[in-house]
Amino acid sequence: MIVDEFSFKHPDNQHRKRLSRILPLDSSDPKYVEVEKLFFKGWCHLDKQKPEIRGVFKILSPDESLEPYVYYRSQVQAFNLLSRYKKGANEQLCFHGTRRLCALGEDSSKVYLCDFPGCSICGIIRNSFDVGKCGDAHSFKRFGNGIYTTSCASKADDYSSIGRSNCQHLNRNSRILLLNRVVVGKPHHRRQNGTHMSQPPPGFHSVIGLPGVDLNYEETVVYRNDAIRPAYLVVYGPPVEPEGTFKRNIFIPNPLGNPVDSQQPMARGLFKAHAMLSALFNTPLAV
Numbered sequence: 161m162i163v164d165e166f167s168f169k170h171p172d173n174q175h176r177k178r179l180s181r182i183l184p185l186d187s188s189d190p191k192y193v194e195v196e197k198l199f200f201k202g203w204c205h206l207d208k209q210k211p212e213i214r215g216v217f218k219i220l221s222p223d224e225s226l227e228p229y230v231y232y233r234s235q236v237q238a239f240n241l242l243s244r245y246k247k248g249a250n251e252q253l254c255f256h257g258t259r260r261l262c263a264l265g266e267d268s269s270k271v272y273l274c275d276f277p278g279c280s281i282c283g284i285i286r287n288s289f290d291v292g293k294c295g296d297a298h299s300f301k302r303f304g305n306g307i308y309t310t311s312c313a314s315k316a317d318d319y320s321s322i323g324r325s326n327c328q329h330l331n332r333n334s335r336i337l338l339l340n341r342v343v344v345g346k347p348h349h350r351r352q353n354g355t356h357m358s359q360p361p362p363g364f365h366s367v368i369g370l371p372g373v374d375l376n377y378e379e380t381v382v383y384r385n386d387a388i389r390p391a392y393l394v395v396y397g398p399p400v401e402p403e404g405t406f407k408r409n410i411f412i413p414n415p416l417g418n419p420v421d422s423q424q425p426m427a428r429g430l431f432k433a434h435a436m437l438s439a440l441f442n443t444p445l446a447v
């Protein structure tokens with residue numbers, strides 16, 4: 161039996177490279193488009209430059225790893241059906257940023273997991289999440305000992321990092337996030353920290369931290385390994401300007417009437433003088 165579309169054995173994944181765990185998606189693939197939409201919808205920090213997506217990979221797993229997840233999802237579904245919670249298993253796709261030490265995903269040929277013990281990206285793809293290891297890198301756990309994800313890609317980006325690595329092919333200009341299937345079930349919403357927590361309150365399956373009091377962006381936390389599986393790898397980075405384009409200069413009109421390149425030292429002086437005169441007369445000067 162094939163568990164689902166993320167299984168090695170699924171017909172859609174037959175063309176994966178032997179022994180690889182990730183499969184590059186074409187930008188026309190509906191799954192690529194879905195991931196791209198979630199990524200840009202979740203880019204909520206106004207002070208962070210909007211990146212460009214360089215690749216999306218589907219993460220494949222053996223059926224033995226997918227089965228406990230699918231079983232837990234069906235249990236949550238049944239529980240919520242009985243308790244008349246309309247969203248059922250409430251499966252969501254949420255981002256998680258972590259450390260990497262290798263060049264996985266930097267182009268469509270880099271599809272093999274590394275063996276570096278500290279490469280968390282490869283560790284999670286290989287064995288999925290482990291609540292016992294989560295948050296190792298961060299001593300502060302806002303909602304206790306759980307597995308942290310978010311719909312806010314730009315927040316997950318804060319946790320995406322490159323560790324000390326000898327990998328020759330690593331492009332430090334590329335960033336990587338995991339997009340994961342999460343059984344959110346019936347969530348317990350919190351605005352205040354709950355660092356003591358090791359599970360959601362009875363009757364709930366997850367904790368969702370809401371922005372407003374103790375945090376600025378949403379967080380979704382699950383406390384069981386079987387409540388989450390990595391689904392996609394998103395590779396992105398700062399937008400690359402096409403070759404042949406030049407940095408646009410800003411022209412500041414000056415009191416003499418000639419446009420001046422703002423990047424020239426003389427222009428900066430003129431601009432300053434202009435601003436000082438404006439301030440002195442407490443009125444904008446006509447130019």
Ligand SMILES: [Zn+2]
Nearest residue numbers: 262274279282
């Ligand atoms: Zn790696």
